[in-house]
Amino acid sequence: MFREKVELSTRYIAIIGNPNAGKTTLFNALTGLRQKVGNYPGVTVEKKEGKIIFSDGCSATLLDLPGTYSLTANSPDEKVATDVLLGRTNHTPPPNFVICVVDASNLERNLYLVSQIIDYHIPVVIALNMIDVAEKSGMTISSKKLGDELGVRVIATIASKKIGVDELKKIMQSNVTASLKARQWSLPKVVKEECDELQTMLQGTQHLSEADAFHEAIQLLTSPTALSEHLDRYAPELLEHVKKDHERLDILGIDRQSVFVESRYEWIKHVCEASREIKSQSFETTSDKIDKVLTHKIFGFVIFLALMAMMFQAIFSWANAPMEWIGEGFNELEKNVTALMPPGDIRDLTVNGALAGVGAVVTFLPQIFFLFLFLGLLEDTGYMARAAFIMDRLMSKVGLHGKSFIPMLSSFACAIPGIMATRTIENRKDRLVTMLVSPLVSCSARLPVYVLMIAAFIPQQKVLGIFSLPGLTLVSMYLLGLFAALIFAWIFKKTLLKSDAPVFIMELPPYKLPSLKTIIMHTWERSYLFLKRAGTFILGVSIVLWFLATYPKTERATPAEQLQQSFAGQAGRLIEPVIKPLGFNWKIGIGLIGSLLQREVFVSTMGTIYNIKDSDTQFSNLSLRQKMHDDIDPHTGVPTFTILTAICLMVYYVLAMQCMSTVAVMHRETNSWRWPIFQISYMTALAYGTTFVVYRIGLLLTA
Amino acid sequence: MNKFSLNNLTVGEKGIVQNIATSSSHIRQRLLEMGLTKGTKVEIVRYAPMGDPIEIAIRGYRLSLRRLEAESVFVEKDPQ
Numbered sequence A: 001m002f003r004e005k006v007e008l009s010t011r012y013i014a015i016i017g018n019p020n021a022g023k024t025t026l027f028n029a030l031t032g033l034r035q036k037v038g039n040y041p042g043v044t045v046e047k048k049e050g051k052i053i054f055s056d057g058c059s060a061t062l063l064d065l066p067g068t069y070s071l072t073a074n075s076p077d078e079k080v081a082t083d084v085l086l087g088r089t090n091h092t093p094p095p096n097f098v099i100c101v102v103d104a105s106n107l108e109r110n111l112y113l114v115s116q117i118i119d120y121h122i123p124v125v126i127a128l129n130m131i132d133v134a135e136k137s138g139m140t141i142s143s144k145k146l147g148d149e150l151g152v153r154v155i156a157t158i159a160s161k162k163i164g165v166d167e168l169k170k171i172m173q174s175n176v177t178a179s180l181k182a183r184q185w186s187l188p189k190v191v192k193e194e195c196d197e198l199q200t201m202l203q204g205t206q207h208l209s210e211a212d213a214f215h216e217a218i219q220l221l222t223s224p225t226a227l228s229e230h231l232d233r234y235a236p237e238l239l240e241h242v243k244k245d246h247e248r249l250d251i252l253g254i255d256r257q258s259v260f261v262e263s264r265y266e267w268i269k270h271v272c273e274a275s276r277e278i279k280s281q282s283f284e285t286t287s288d289k290i291d292k293v294l295t296h297k298i299f300g301f302v303i304f305l306a307l308m309a310m311m312f313q314a315i316f317s318w319a320n321a322p323m324e325w326i327g328e329g330f331n332e333l334e335k336n337v338t339a340l341m342p343p344g345d346i347r348d349l350t351v352n353g354a355l356a357g358v359g360a361v362v363t364f365l366p367q368i369f370f371l372f373l374f375l376g377l378l379e380d381t382g383y384m385a386r387a388a389f390i391m392d393r394l395m396s397k398v399g400l401h402g403k404s405f406i407p408m409l410s411s412f413a414c415a416i417p418g419i420m421a422t423r424t425i426e427n428r429k430d431r432l433v434t435m436l437v438s439p440l441v442s443c444s445a446r447l448p449v450y451v452l453m454i455a456a457f458i459p460q461q462k463v464l465g466i467f468s469l470p471g472l473t474l475v476s477m478y479l480l481g482l483f484a485a486l487i488f489a490w491i492f493k494k495t496l497l498k499s500d501a502p503v504f505i506m507e508l509p510p511y512k513l514p515s516l517k518t519i520i521m522h523t524w525e526r527s528y529l530f531l532k533r534a535g536t537f538i539l540g541v542s543i544v545l546w547f548l549a550t551y552p553k554t555e556r557a558t559p560a561e562q563l564q565q566s567f568a569g570q571a572g573r574l575i576e577p578v579i580k581p582l583g584f585n586w587k588i589g590i591g592l593i594g595s596l597l598q599r600e601v602f603v604s605t606m607g608t609i610y611n612i613k614d615s616d617t618q619f620s621n622l623s624l625r626q627k628m629h630d631d632i633d634p635h636t637g638v639p640t641f642t643i644l645t646a647i648c649l650m651v652y653y654v655l656a657m658q659c660m661s662t663v664a665v666m667h668r669e670t671n672s673w674r675w676p677i678f679q680i681s682y683m684t685a686l687a688y689g690t691t692f693v694v695y696r697i698g699l700l701l702t703a
Numbered sequence B: 001m002n003k004f005s006l007n008n009l010t011v012g013e014k015g016i017v018q019n020i021a022t023s024s025s026h027i028r029q030r031l032l033e034m035g036l037t038k039g040t041k042v043e044i045v046r047y048a049p050m051g052d053p054i055e056i057a058i059r060g061y062r063l064s065l066r067r068l069e070a071e072s073v074f075v076e077k078d079p080q
Helices: A002-009 A023-031 A076-085 A104-119 A131-136 A143-150 A165-173 A189-205 A210-222 A236-251 A256-275 A286-294 A299-318 A320-340 A345-362 A365-381 A383-396 A402-410 A415-424 A428-440 A444-457 A469-494 A516-550 A559-565 A567-574 A576-582 A586-594 A601-609 A622-630 A643-655 A660-670 A674-702 B025-033
Strands: A012-017 A035-039 A046-053 A059-064 A097-103 A124-129 A139-141 A153-156 A276-278 A505-507 B003-005 B014-020 B041-047 B054-058 B061-065 B073-077
Touching: A012 A023, A012 A076, A012 A104, A023 A046, A023 A059, A023 A097, A023 A165, A023 A516, A035 A516, A097 A104, A104 A124, A104 A131, A104 A139, A104 A143, A104 A210, A104 A256, A124 A143, A124 A165, A131 A139, A143 A153, A143 A256, A153 A165, A189 A210, A189 A236, A210 A236, A210 A256, A236 A256, A256 A276, A256 B025, A286 A299, A286 A383, A299 A365, A299 A383, A299 A402, A320 A345, A320 A365, A345 A516, A365 A383, A365 A402, A365 A415, A365 A516, A383 A402, A383 A505, A402 A415, A402 A428, A415 A428, A415 A516, A415 A660, A428 A469, A428 A660, A428 A674, A444 A469, A444 A601, A444 A622, A444 A643, A469 A643, A469 A674, A505 B025, A516 A567, A516 A586, A516 A660, A559 A567, A559 A601, A567 A576, A567 A586, A576 A586, A576 A674, A586 A601, A586 A643, A601 A622, A643 A674, A660 A674, B014 B025
Parallel strands: A012 A059, A012 A097, A097 A124, A124 A153
Antiparallel strands: A035 A046, A046 A059, A139 A276, A505 B061, B003 B073, B014 B041, B014 B073, B041 B054, B054 B061
8 A cells, every 4th residue: 555655656647638628727727836837958848847636645746748739749849748758858757647638629639649649558548628618519428438439538527617627636546557449540451561561570670669660650651751861770671661662552542641640530530429429510609709700801900909909008008017116126125235234345236236137137027927917818718829810911921920920019018028928839940030030129128218319319390290200210210120020030031040931720729718827827937937047147147247337446436437437438438449330439338338238227327427316317307318418529529429329329229139138038948049149149230230321321411 | 523722712611621732741741630631521711801811610620721721722612
């Protein structure tokens, strides 16, 4: 008895299933809050594990595998699921058994994966989920009969209401075995002969298990590249044999690829007929009725735009208040720490280095939270697929997928949630392109820079009687960023990340009421991961930047003199020759270096340079504007800022990657330094080149 | 024979899948595994607001695909 308990506690169980089958809801129902999220090493696929506690106090570990339609591994997500399931990886042990979640209202397609799992002799229990939805649409499924047909235990569940969960847990405590009904589907005679023969050969020469050899045989018979791909893996005799098989089947007019899928579906049809009773089939489901409005030619657009406007509003303004609270909280904290610690470098480091840096990251939290709350709602109700459906045509013009639209839109608020929102894009290259261009879209942190520059230097003039010049300038900056993003998406798709137009074969799941618990847990996980990963990196960077702006110390200097003498100040002078062609002098150079961490720091750096007291470095502040306006180099008589410099500076900020938090998130999401470094490089080059051109044209026009 | 590309069917029309003729074996495999096998009934449910992609009903669920992919799916018109 005791032994059994120990064994059970070391059990590793995986949940697998088609996307939209309710896998995550069931995972949450089984594990509660005992979850841990990470990444599979080397890929950007999320790994989620949880602890399941049984009624007798025993426990086991549960792994939530990415949703997959088959074990053919068509996407990175699917490949991870397949590799883990079949024990092909070192990072994750093969599960002792799996729970396969099946959407009862979509039985046929869901059973395709089940039949593959059974064929691999993997011990499995089936959670026949959303049985209520199936019944509502006029179907009765007997889990007993389905179980008999498949040779496995089938438990009817409604994960969102926790129905069937206890029964499922009971079965998980017992001994779960593999089905004895593997490969019940029948192939055409000649195909079966070849397949069997090849399987026997593979078992003999490659020492594969029966199941592995069978699937390898299918792979060799179907895939057009199988022969060239495995040249070094197989003996020439075997490859020769496969080649002959191909020829023979081709002559007989057998479609080698479809014959296996067709045979499987043929058997599934029989299983469904034996276990499912269709009483009445309504032609128009509730989802259809909703879709008549939500994907309507006109209303569809209007509603979509309204929803996007609301999401944007949430990130942009609802998040404002909590962001201010966090900002104030950090101010208070800084004050208290300042009061508690003796003056000196350590206090300065803590307050102006560490706390300021961490504060900068934590301030983004409300935006991240609202974004993921919205995305979670859209995803969980089923609307996300419709959004991609509606926007796909537009995004396909630049070679992207409909799913790329929302990340780019989110980037207007902040590129960090934007980049994190690309997780819904399955194709790796398309996802990368979207991540690479998203920071070009003008985020909220650029706004203070734009506002300061426009307020100080762009004259209040009316254009065409209705538009004001400052307003038009602001709009131009936003449009510049958007166009740059679209153009570069197109360029990257054509060159660096060249791939075919993304495959848009997407399920439109039925609408359902969102599960608030799932969404909130999801949002919390994302926010926590963001804090953990971005926070540690930013802490390091902000300490370095603090050091650069503080040392070497100058005795009895004003803050402005101190900054000018510091490493950052020296660096500003050092890079002057580089930025001179853009019309920037060393003072702007200091601003650029100071705002590497985040763009809005430019405003406060300018405040320090022009000796404005802390309390009035607001970007609306008149004295800063005035001082910037009046600043003329005593030696050359050239003003630091002109209208042209202001425009150039804004253009530079539109296009340059002046945001270390984005770099940190890119690093986390791509699991490499290559892409963030590439992103910094191309954006800086783009910003430099464009600003240079704008400056030269401006000089010609004003000469 | 009454063989049409899925792309040529209008909203509400039904067809029976005959074959998939695309050069990409990856796309072909995906379409097959999503259930577009020979003899399966499909119905065009709607077009997206901008005309592309299209939504079809198949095996009791809804699938959307671009016209480019739909073009390679050949069906026989189902008169019912």
